Ligand code: ATP
């Protein structure tokens with residue numbers, strides 16, 4: 188009499204989303220009982236129950252050790268025959284250790300992909316695995332291979348786009364270093380192979396190295412970490428050929444200091460000492476020297492996306508200017524700590540590179556024009572050392588981010604979808620994943636907000652829409668609870684008393700500080716269950732993926748991201764085209780509501796949308812584009828924190844699985860009817876396969892006749908008012924027959 192068998196069986200109607208063991212099917216009846224036992228280090232080990240007495244069990248572990256344990260702590264294991272199934276839906280016991288074991292079993296055999304119902308789980312191998320290339324593409328295309336793969340999910344997207352005439356999206360998420368960008372590239376390669384021919388697919392693939400060169404950075408977690416979010420919409424013609432693409436990016440979130448070696452290395456396109464600026468006969472020659480292949484491949488990529496040679500030169504000039512700006516230093520000229528830039532190689536190079544007058548550059552870096560008094564008189568205020576350094580860095584950052592946006596614009600022009608567009612597209616989203624560190628700052632605040640939105644999209648599609656559709660169509664289907672993160676989104680977005688509004692408000696106050704911001708949050712939001720004020724300048728948010736504490740130090744400055752009018756004017760006075768273009772793009776922005784407008788003493792001191800507002804705006808646009816697509820989800824998982832192959836940390840994997848709700852999705856999919864088709868469509872699609880004549884030709888009668896002919900079991904489908912609903916995998920036999928006929 189096992190105690191565990193007595194625990195009340197969880198109502199199958201109310202599945203737990205808490206991910207505690209809801210799978211408590213009695214297992215006392217099994218002869219030789221295999222179960223999972225949790226070791227003190229948190230890892231799970233497989234044990235065989237030898238004997239039970241009262242609520243205790245005697246189990247033997249792999250090393251022949253025998254332990255006496257509380258039976259309730261044991262979790263049922265699946266029979267060996269289910270080892271390494273390629274869809275977690277097939278597991279008899281769907282508990283956390285079984286899922287972890289199954290993924291690990293596959294991972295150890297280089298099977299890095301596993302389905303979790305409709306979601307593809309991808310575990311980063313951190314090494315080359317032989318799963319890609321032409322042979323594999325062909326095999327998935329011909330369907331001679333059907334094991335889970337990015338190719339398979341991309342293939343499905345492609346087929347559904349054509350079959351349903353609905354745009355598709357592939358949404359890739361996961362922590363930093365989990366493999367999102369690599370996965371996106373693999374999906375793009377498959378699309379290029381299937382839809383290639385016009386040559387534009389080569390251009391599309393070349394956008395990756397360009398955006399990576401300018402938008403990635405080496406971080407603690409990933410040597411090649413994307414610091415921007417990206418949605419690439421790939422368009423197809425009637426014949427299923429790629430006809431163009433459009434890239435939309437989300438604000439670059441990088442906090443770099445130009446003096447820092449890491450940033451310099453990055454700007455040098457991945458490698459130190461790569462970039463050289465040389466003078467020759469009065470011209471400046473830019474080249475990325477020591478690794479010629481890298482220079483060559485970047486230039487080649489720029490050629491392919493039709494960035495003109497002279498524009499390429501301007502791009503490198505801007506990069507060089509950003510670098511040289513980092514070298515500009517100042518000398519204190521009076522007792523009030525006012526400064527002037529040192530006129531040296533750095534300063535003169537910046538002036539030459541952006542094409543401005545050296546005196547104007549000096550002024551812009553060391554003084555600020557202000558309008559004061561009723562008559563709006565202009566006065567010139569000299570900057571202190573700290574102000575001058577901020578001004579210099581803000582200018583460099585602005586040039587850099589404008590450069591990135593400009594490149595995206597050029598790429599989009601080159602990939603522009605022609606007039607003969609069909610409107611059919613597949614979008615691939617690669618967005619920075621949820622981040623929770625020891626110390627979390629403004630960047631994490633933005634990133635986690637974006638993930639909160641994405642999670643809602645995920646929830647909506649897989650849970651809410653699912654249920655609503657069943658109910659609408661009159662299907663008898665027990666409700667399933669699901670985690671709804673609307674409350675957390677409200678905490679961020681609510682006006683006027685949400686995190687973002689309060690941040691923007693505080694950012695416009697001349698005397699606002701990070702501390703006054705933190706205090707305001709505590710004052711207004713303490714009663715919100717998703718919020719908790721912390722000591723000092725910190726606060727905690729309860730995200731869907733766990734609690735994160737944010738330190739507000741630097742929030743206001745990062746959110747304002749000020750660039751002074753003097754700097755913008757300097758750029759617009761430049762003789763070079765790019766800085767001029769940058770200046771006008773900044774001025775366009777400033778016509779919208781701005782932060783910092785009330786900044787010290789009124790004047791035309793500052794401009795720009797706040798970063799939060801800009802970020803939110805871009806995110807909304809992005810979500811809108813996803814809204815009308817059929818989503819396909821890929822969840823990337825990082826198996827260890829060392830970027831090393833062959834190491835699988837159960838705790839780390841589990842935490843990520845919980846974060847992205849993989850287990851819940853499987854539970855719901857198992858009990859639901861994920862495949863659906865309208866009566867009409869079903870009858871039209873498969874009606875011709877009918878062997879016997881059907882008396883009534885109405886779609887429903889035809890559909891039912893098809894179901895009978897193919898012996899689809901009654902528990903495997905439901906007939907709704909407008910649609911037929913099928914359990915996973917049921918429609919396969921119909922499709923196969925149809926394709927063979
Ligand atoms: P971030 O959010 O920081 O941008 P990410 O999720 O985009 O991270 P990637 O840059 O895609 O992470 O992956 C990190 C590294 O993991 C890659 O540079 C590569 O070395 C390795 N990697 C990821 N996926 C694969 C794969 N399928 N095969 C081999 N290596 C991989």
Ligand code: MG
Pocket residue numbers: 367368369411412413617
């Ligand atoms: Mg990335």
